[in-house]
Each structure stands twice: as structure tokens, then as C-alpha cells.
Amino acid sequence: MGEESTLKAIQSKYEALRADINEAVRRRWAAAEARALGPKGIRLVAQATGLSLPTVRRGMRELRQGIPQEVFRARRPGGGRRKLTAKDATLLADLEALVDPATRGDPTSPLRWTCKSTLKLAEELHNQGHGLSAHTVGEVLHRQGYSLQSNRKTREGAQHPDRNAQFEYLNARVKEFQERGSPVISVDAKKKELVGDFKNAGREWNPKGQPPRVRVHDFVDEELGKALPYGVYDMGANEGWVSVGVTHDTPAFAIATIRTWWLEMGSVRYPKAKELLIIADSGGSNSARARLWKVELQHLADEMGLRMAVSHLPPGTSKWNKMSIG
Incomplete structure (x- = not known):
């Protein structure tokens, strides 16, 4: 065997x-x-x-x-070392008071903003007369149903009474353009990124003990600058275009990206198009209140010979922008 x-x-x-x-x-x-x-x-x-x-x-x-x-005497049920919560009657109440979300931001709380650290919890409990290690604090929290968690974005804020009607209008307008064979694009600026050997999220395969060396501080490299992606998503063709700028996210840069998309992709796919619908956020370089955005857009419409319509997503709904989702 x-x-x-x-x-x-x-x-x-x-x-x-x-x-x-x-x-x-x-x-x-x-x-x-x-x-x-x-x-x-x-x-x-x-x-x-x-x-x-x-x-x-x-x-x-x-x-x-x-x-x-x-x-040989076998251990009786319940034998062995007693749990700290059984020996120390106030331990559990004091620990739960420290991690209570209601007191987390209270200026009088001794552990505001650090209440999730078992080391800090053990230190504060020791000051209150409870002798236990950070590891034991973690065990007690787990037994009480606690776990280490990050914040979750779930609170949407106030809901506008016309929000559903606004999205139904946008949806109807997109369908109207698409039924006529006209292009509909979603535009948005993406997160700016430092260019150079800076720390970034994620991991990659490297020889053991030889991680990539990056800079300690995230200061902008004067020579390399930043990368500013601005994207155009063709909602009908399910294709996209991204231009990367190196200065600022301006209306002129946004219009330049739309122009490049049209010359490289849009005009090829929609050679007979007479109109274009743009879906954009309410803020940033393509804001509904940005005068330069409207001026540059008119120049682009004259240049391309297209009737252009713009529909802005309501404030606070940019996550539903197709360009952002993509």
C-alpha cells in the first residue's frame, strides 16, 4: 500500500x-x-x-x-482555558464600542479613522485595563461576526423625480438616430495617469525576489508629464477610439479627439451620414456649461458638414455613460 x-x-x-x-x-x-x-x-x-x-x-x-x-482523566465538557470574554465581563462591550460605526468619525472617539487596526484596538483596550494581543482581538472580532471590509459606494444621494423620464428621453433619442442609420457616440475623459516608473495597482510575473523598482513619490516627471486619455465609443458599432493628450483636458482636446475618430473610423463606417448624436457627461471638458465646448463643436460641425446634436447625462449619473462603462 x-x-x-x-x-x-x-x-x-x-x-x-x-x-x-x-x-x-x-x-x-x-x-x-x-x-x-x-x-x-x-x-x-x-x-x-x-x-x-x-x-x-x-x-x-x-x-x-x-x-x-x-x-487518565479525559477533559470534561467545557474544560480548558476559559475564553477572555468569559473572564473579562466588560471586554466585549468595550471592543464593540471602539468599532461601532456611529463613533468612528466622532472627535471624542480615541480610535477615529484607525478603528479597523487590531494593533490599535489592542493598544486602546490595554489602556482601558484589558490585557490581550492584536491577534486575540482579531479572533474575538471574528467570533462576533466582524470582518475586515472596505467602504462600498451604495448611497446614491437624492433622486430627482424626473430621473427616469430623463433616461427614457435619452434612450428614445439614441434609438431615433440609430434607426435612421446615423452614428451615435459616447464621449468621456478617463483617469489621468503619470508617465514613468511610478507605482501602479496590479501584479505581473517576475523572478522571485526581484519586483520592479518604482519611484517612492508620485511627483510629475517634468519631461514625461501626464497621460490624459479621452475616449469615443461608437454605440452602434461597439467600437472605440482613444486619444492620449499630454497637457490638459480641454474642450479643444475633446473636439480634436472626435475629429480624429471621424476621420479614422466614423467616415469609413458612415459614409452617407448627415448627422451625429453625442452623449456626454455634464461636467469636465464637454460640460453643458462650457462655452468653448459649444464653440469648438460648431467649428467641427462646419468642417465635417454634419448636423450635430448633444445630449448630456444628468448630474451624478456619469457612471451610466457608455464610454465609462466600456
Whole structure:
């Protein structure tokens, strides 16, 4: 019998017996199995059952000495070291008061903004007369149903009574243009990125112990500058175009990106188009209030010979912009 099959056999027998035997019988049974397996028996039994090597060796000694089972007292239910929450009556209440979300931002709270650190929690509990380590704080929190979590964006804020009607209007307008075979695009500026050897989220495969070296501080490199992506998404063709600027997100840059998309992609796909619908956010370079955006857009319409219509998403709904989702 191979070692793997031996481990499975021992584990199967142990799982069948463990619920009905106490600690003393458990270690003697493990010792008997180990003795039957020979020199490697202690290691194999410990590996299969999860019992420690000293426990199995202790069972071996008891079998050799022939001491009756009645001499050994099995641990009674509830025996062993008492939990800290049972010995310290105020520990749980004091701990929950520290992590209570209602007191997290309270200036009088001793742990505002740091209440999720078990090290800080243990330090503050020690100041209150509770002696326990950061690891124990974590165990107590887990037993009480706590877990380490980050913030989640779920609060939308006030909902405008016409919000549904606004989106229904936008949807109807997009369908109207698409039914006529006219292009509909969604535009948006994406997150600015520093250019150079800066730290960024994510991981990649490298030789062990040789992580890529990046700068400690995220200061703009005067020579390389920043990358400013501005995207155009063709909602009918499910294709996109992104231009990357190196100065600022301005209406002139936004219009230049739309012009490039039209020359490189739009005019090829829609050679007979007479109109264009642009869906944009209410802020940024393509803001509904940006005068330069409207001026540059008129220049582009004259240049391309297209009737241009712009529909802006309501404030606070930019995440529904197709360009942002893409």
C-alpha cells in the first residue's frame, strides 16, 4: 500500500471514530495505528489525523507502560482555558464600542479613522485595563461576526423625480438616430495617469525576489508629464477610439479627439451620414456649461458638414455613460 493510500485509510478511520472517543482514547488509538505501520507510523498518523507528534508519542508511551485507561482523566465538557470574554465581563462591550460605526468619525472617539487596526484596538483596550494581543482581538472580532471590509459606494444621494423620464428621453433619442442609420457616440475623459516608473495597482510575473523598482513619490516627471486619455465609443458599432493628450483636458482636446475618430473610423463606417448624436457627461471638458465646448463643436460641425446634436447625462449619473462603462 502506498503512502498516499495509507494516509487516506487512516484519515477515514479517524473521521469515523473521533466524535465518539475522548482525548485519552484518541491518542492511544493513534499510537496503536502508528505502531502497526512501523518506523514511519508516528509521522503518517500525525499527518493523517492532524494530531501533533508529541501527542502520538505520548500514546505510544502509555501503551508500552500498560497503564489502565481509567488512570487518565479525559477533559470534561467545557474544560480548558476559559475564553477572555468569559473572564473579562466588560471586554466585549468595550471592543464593540471602539468599532461601532456611529463613533468612528466622532472627535471624542480615541480610535477615529484607525478603528479597523487590531494593533490599535489592542493598544486602546490595554489602556482601558484589558490585557490581550492584536491577534486575540482579531479572533474575538471574528467570533462576533466582524470582518475586515472596505467602504462600498451604495448611497446614491437624492433622486430627482424626473430621473427616469430623463433616461427614457435619452434612450428614445439614441434609438431615433440609430434607426435612421446615423452614428451615435459616447464621449468621456478617463483617469489621468503619470508617465514613468511610478507605482501602479496590479501584479505581473517576475523572478522571485526581484519586483520592479518604482519611484517612492508620485511627483510629475517634468519631461514625461501626464497621460490624459479621452475616449469615443461608437454605440452602434461597439467600437472605440482613444486619444492620449499630454497637457490638459480641454474642450479643444475633446473636439480634436472626435475629429480624429471621424476621420479614422466614423467616415469609413458612415459614409452617407448627415448627422451625429453625442452623449456626454455634464461636467469636465464637454460640460453643458462650457462655452468653448459649444464653440469648438460648431467649428467641427462646419468642417465635417454634419448636423450635430448633444445630449448630456444628468448630474451624478456619469457612471451610466457608455464610454465609462466600456
